[in-house]
Structure formats: structure tokens, C-alpha cells
């Protein structure tokens with residue numbers, strides 16, 4: 001594949017957020033003044049349940065519409081206001097997100113799902129009814145590579161368990177070759193072994209230039225994987241720093257680590 | 263040989279007309295399959311898109327002496343434009359909204375045709391429309407052969423769509439829009455596109471129906487035709503390209519061909535009780551299928567077969 005890979009000339013692409021708010025009813029769920037995500041290769045986003053982590057990611061992807069505020073993608077040479085784009089355009093620009101709540105296409109097999117992810121716009125036109133061969137030839141090997149790495153009970157059929165669907169969700173996103181991958185609890189529900197495999201895979205991709213922003217309640221993953229950690233509570237990122245700093249910070253201990261929540 | 267031919271195809275005009283109807287229902291059913299069974303768009307206004315084509319064709323031929331091909335092209339375009347508009351309207355609606363909106367489209371077409379008497383003749387009718395060629399007695403049969411060809415082409419296209427990246431995009435759009443968007447797929451454009459394309463097909467079928475009836479009346483495009491198409495498709499299997507064909511043979515084939523031809527019903531019954539009974543049975547059948555076998559006789563789409571065959575696409 002050609003586009004969407006690697007870091008920009010001026011460094012990593014970042015997401016700059018300003019004045020972003022979102023309320024459901026009279027509950028303010030996200031209220032962020034200024035925040036930059038993606039400056040480091042791997043950034044953790046942690047915080048108690050209901051802190052607004054998922055909502056923040058959905059606001060960036062515009063799968064939820066913000067009440068106010070702007071989100072800008074800055075790849076070092078140009079800036080794009082993501083907050084003005086349709087969700088499919090955001091994904092085209094290389095900002096991609098996995099889902100906390102398992103999402104799948106009922107009726108599409110594992111191969112279908114992955115071929116869908118890689119197929120380009122011009123492959124999917126109504127008159128291109130003989131295009132399948134090309135898509136399989138162009139991307140089949142890459143897909144097979146993922147299926148060799150991750151084990152599915154029926155690779156030629158459908159994803160069955162929640163864990164398999166979660167994996168499939170991740171592979172679909174990786175196939176898009178994102179610049180910035182937002183991961184919303186990617187290892188929840190996965191076995192320890194598969195979790196290790198996933199992190200391994202992500203490390204490889206990061207080494208190739210992809211940036212990761214990861215929400216995860218499994219803090220071993222966060223401390224071991226992140227370069228920087230954002231701590232979010234009550235809709236705002238209130239602390240940022242390297243993992244050791246965040247881990248030892250009294251506010252974090254009080255609001256999150258000490259609560260017996262983990 | 264000729265005696266057998268005459269017995270089966272020659273004499274009874276019923277057979278030919280019934281088979282025209284059958285082919286129309288199959289063709290519309292295949293197009294509805296692409297909308298409903300593949301993309302998940304429940305179009306309850308089939309008669310409207312088809313009727314837009316039928317009347318565009320009729321008006322151009324009767325009032326403006328437009329030639330066959332141009333009139334057919336215009337009929338196709340009329341269906342397509344109406345489909346694009348409908349697709350744009352329904353793109354953000356939920357399933358119930360889609361049903362209501364498409365039914366509304368059909369109703370608007372019907373009312374427009376009924377009221378714009380200068381063009382359409384209203385209830386008095388619009389005619390006459392003739393076949394674009396005349397080869398004597400066998401003209402009817404030739405037209406039937408053309409319809410067979412067109413329906414076959416639609417079937418072939420639908421089957422190809424299932425095996426193409428485009429079909430996969432349609433299925434994805436139909437089953438999980440937010441997820442499709444997150445994978446860069448332009449959901450709204452996809453829906454508008456498939457509605458325009460398939461409704462253009464419906465418009466073209468409408469145009470081809472013109473010469474068959476010679477005279478157009480608004481009553482030809484009531485909800486009855488939509489119900490017939492939906493019944494056939496749902497009974498046969500909405501997710502499968504052959505579904506409409508199987509379903510249509512079992513419904514229209516049975517009622518409009520077999521019974522009319524080979525069961526000696528009195529003319530009285532045939533003209534009055536029969537069509538009503540047919541609609542009631544179709545309705546009941548539809549409910550029965552939806553309750554006990556929602557995916558119809560052929561059942562669900564078989565994608566895993568496609569995967570096994572990927573090496574042979």
C-alpha cells in the first residue's frame with residue numbers, strides 16, 4: 001500500500017484538541033481546554049470508569065459529535081481540522097480507532113472483513129465486478145500474514161468469540177496502515193498469551209512509524225508500553241507525564257490506583 | 263412439434279402475459295435483493311420507481327414520438343434520478359423511516375400520474391404504445407425472449423456483485439454503518455449509489471413493460487406490484503440472487519400462470535375474486551415466511567463459500 005504509512009517529515013503527526021466539550025443530558029462527560037496527543041510514539045490514556053476516555057476518542061473520530069471545540073491533525077507539514085470532516089474521511093487521513101465494545105459485520109467472514117478493510121475506493125465501484133481477483137492478489141499475502149500470527153478457530157469462516165472479534169477489529173485497523181491508531185481497551189477479554197502477541201505486533205508497527213494512543217485498564221500494559229501517560233478524570237486530562245511519574249502521583253493513586261478499581 | 267408448441271406457448275395469451283409478469287417480478291425482485299438483501303434498504307416503493315420508468319417511456323412515446331431507445335434511456339434515467347433522491351433522503355433514516363419514505367415516493371409517483379392528466383391521461387389511460395418491431399405473430403414471443411435476456415443479465419450482475427469488493431462494501435454498509443465509516447467507507451454515498459443504480463434498473467424494466475400493456479393506467483402501479491415483488495423475494499430468499507426467481511415461480515408462476523391456465527375457473531371468479539384472493543394469500547404467505555423462515559427458502563448468504571473460492575475468482 002502506498003499512503004498512510006510512516007512519520008511525516010517534521011516528526012510524528014499529532015492531534016491537537018482545544019475547547020472540546022461533550023455533555024449527555026446535564027452530565028458533562030468531556031471538557032478539555034488544551035491537549036496534544038501523539039507527540040510520542042506510544043501514549044497511554046488512563047482514568048477511572050466513566051472518566052470520558054472512550055467519549056474523547058469517539059469525539060476525535062467524530063463517531064460522536066462534540067458540543068464545542070476543535071480537533072486538528074497536524075502532520076508536521078499541514079494541518080487538517082478533523083472536527084469538520086466526516087468519519088470516513090478521518091479514517092482516510094490515517095487516524096483510526098479500535099472499539100471497546102465489540103463491533104463486527106454480521107454476515108461477513110474473517111477474510112471478507114479484512115478484504116473490506118484493505119479495498120480501496122476504486123476497487124469498490126459498481127462496474128468493477130471482476131475486481132476481487134486484483135484485491136486478493138494485492139492484499140491476500142498481508143492478510144494471510146496476520147492470520148498466521150493470530151489464531152482463529154475457523155480462519156476460513158466467521159469470527160466466533162468476543163475475543164476473536166476483538167482481534168479482527170484490531171487487524172482491520174492495522175490493515176489501514178494508520179498514522180495514529182487509537183486503541184480502546186484492545187486487550188480486554190484476550191488471554192495473556194494473545195495480549196503479549198498483540199503488544200508485540202503493536203511494537204513492530206510503532207517501530208515502523210505508527211503512533212499509538214492506548215486506553216487500557218490492564219496497567220501492566222500501560223506502564224510497560226507507553227512513553228507518556230495521560231491521566232483523565234471527570235472529563236479532563238489532569239496529569240501528563242512518563243509512566244513512573246504518573247504511577248507514583250498521589251492524585252492518581254487516590255482517584256484510581258488506590259480505589260481497588262483495577 | 264408445432265402442435266406441442268402451440269399447446270404450451272402458442273394459443274393461450276394468458277401464458278405469455280403471465281410470463282411477462284413473472285419476468286417483471288423476477289427482475290424487480292433481483293434489484294430489490296440488491297437493495298434489501300444485500301444493502302439492508304427496505305424499499306417499499308418498488309412500484310414507484312418502476313412506474314416512473316413506465317410513464318416516462320409512455321409519455322415520450324405517445325406525446326413526443328420519441329424513439330424506443332431514447333425513451334428507454336429516459337425511463338432508466340427517471341428511475342435512477344428518483345432512486346438517487348430517495349437514497350439521499352433515506353440514508354440517515356432507521357428501518358421504519360426507510361419503509362415509510364420509500365412508500366411515500368411510490369405514493370407521490372402514483373398521485374402525480376393520476377393528477378397530471380395532460381401528460382398521463384390520468385385514469386383514462388395513456389396509449390397506445392407498441393413494440394419497437396413487428397414480426398407478426400411471434401412479436402410477443404420475441405419480446406418475451408428479450409425480457410428473459412434482461413432478467414438473466416440482472417441475475418448475472420447480482421451474482422457478480424456478491425463476488426466483488428463492491429458487494430462486500432454493500433453488505434458492510436447494510437450491517438454496520440458506523441464500523442464501515444470507521445474503515446473509510448463513505449456510507450451515504452454508497453447508499454445513494456446503490457439506490458440510483460437499482461432504481462434505474464427498475465425504471466428500465468418499467469419502460470420494457472410499456473409495449474406489453476399498450477395502454478398505461480395508474481392502477482398498474484399500485485402497491486400490489488410492490489407486494490408481489492417483496493413476497494417473491496422474501497419467500498425465495500432475500501439474501502440470495504436466485505431468491506426472487508424461486509419465489510416468483512412459486513407465487514406469480516403458480517397464480518398468474520398455472521392456475522389461470524390449467525384450472526378452469528369461471529370468468530367471474532377469475533376477474534373479481536381471484537386477484538383479491540391472490541393478494542390475501544401473498545400477504546399471509548409473507549407473514550408466515552417472516553415468522554418461521556425469515557430468510558426464505560434459500561436461507562442466508564453463504565459468504566464462507568466465497569472465501570473457499572477466492573483462489574478461483
Ligand SMILES: Nc1ncnc2c1ncn2[C@@H]1O[C@H](COP(=O)(O)OP(=O)(O)OP(=O)(O)O)[C@@H](O)[C@H]1O
Pocket residue numbers: 024029047048049050051052053054055056100
Ligand atoms: N451515548 C451516551 N449517552 C449517555 N451517556 C453516555 C453515553 N456515552 C457515554 N456516556 C456517559 O459518559 C460517561 C463517560 O463514558 P466513557 O465511556 O467515555 O467513559 P470511559 O472513561 O471510557 O469509561 P470506561 O473505563 O468504563 O470505559 C459515563 O458516565 C457514561 O455513562
Ligand SMILES: [Mg+2]
Pocket residue numbers: 053054055100184
Ligand atoms: Mg471506555
